Amino acid sequence: MREKSFIQKTVHTLTNIFVLIALAWFIVHSFLTTVEISGHSMEPGLSSGEIALVDTLKYKFLKPSRLDVVIFQKNDSTENIKRVVGLPGETVVIQNGRIYINGTLLESDKISNISLAGIAEKPVQLMEDEYFLIGDNADSSEDSRFINVGNVHKSQITGKVWFILLPLDKINFVK
Numbered sequence: 098m099r100e101k102s103f104i105q106k107t108v109h110t111l112t113n114i115f116v117l118i119a120l121a122w123f124i125v126h127s128f129l130t131t132v133e134i135s136g137h138s139m140e141p142g143l144s145s146g147e148i149a150l151v152d153t154l155k156y157k158f159l160k161p162s163r164l165d166v167v168i169f170q171k172n173d174s175t176e177n178i179k180r181v182v183g184l185p186g187e188t189v190v191i192q193n194g195r196i197y198i199n200g201t202l203l204e205s206d207k208i209s210n211i212s213l214a215g216i217a218e219k220p221v222q223l224m225e226d227e228y229f230l231i232g233d234n235a236d237s238s239e240d241s242r243f244i245n246v247g248n249v250h251k252s253q254i255t256g257k258v259w260f261i262l263l264p265l266d267k268i269n270f271v272k
Contacts, residue, residue, distance in 0.1 A: 128154040131262065132168055132178070138232030138239070139166070139178055142207065142271065148263040149271065151256040160185075160251065161228060164205060166258040166271050169230065169249050178258055179240050180207060183221070183229025185251075191217040191242070196231070207272070211235040215242030226251040 134147045143149065143166070151168050161167055165181045182205075183189040187198050191214035196203040208231060221241075223229060227248040232238025240246055261267050 128152065130256065132176070132258065134178065137237045138234050139180075140234045140237075142166070142233055143178065143258070143261070144267075146264075147261055147267055149258050150260040150262055151258050153256040155257050156251070156254055161254055161257070163203075164207065167230065167254050168256050168258055169254045171246060171253075176255070177239075177246075179230035179232050179238070181228050182208070182231050183223050183241070185223055185225050185227055187223050187229075188220045189217055189223065189229045189241075190220045191215075207233050209233065209235050211242075213242065216244060216247070217242050221248070223248055228254065 130151045130153055131148055132151050134143045134149060135145055137145060156167075161181045161184075163181055163184060166178060167181055168176055168178050170176055182196055182203060183198060188200075190197050191211050194210040194212060196205075196208065196211070196217075211231075213236070217229070221229060227250055229241045230246070230249050231240045231242065241248060258271050261269050261271060
């Protein structure tokens with residue numbers, strides 16, 4: 098009787114583990130995807146070669162928020178990762194290396210000083226469903242400051258980058 102009890106407990110435990118793994122796999126493959134970071138435009142927060150989880154479900158129901166790190170498709174269909182700074186209806190301008198939203202300085206320690214304002218040297222008016230995105234390492238970033246990226250429509254934003262998976266010593270939430 099004692100052996101049967103041990104065997105039942107073992108089978109029950111293994112079944113629970115299997116169900117949890119299957120559920121985790123389903124969630125990850127249904128609502129999340131992974132992306133490998135390439136380039137240096139999001140350093141120091143995200144570095145080339147790191148693997149991050151992307152929530153592909155969130156923006157189907159909610160709008161991106163200021164300072165979210167998002168993945169989006171450029172007009173040439175390549176994917177990029179940048180930080181949201183300007184929201185629909187706002188005016189963005191870059192002066193003296195700093196970002197101003199509707200005339201107010203954007204306070205963020207995430208984005209480096211900007212030496213090239215690009216098209217944001219003059220005020221950029223964002224229309225409905227348009228976002229202004231910039232890389233944290235602005236001097237090494239091709240982002241909304243440049244005509245080949247420009248304002249990004251919500252339909253181009255495919256997800257929120259929210260967790261670094263690899264390398265193991267960098268596992269953390271994206272801030």
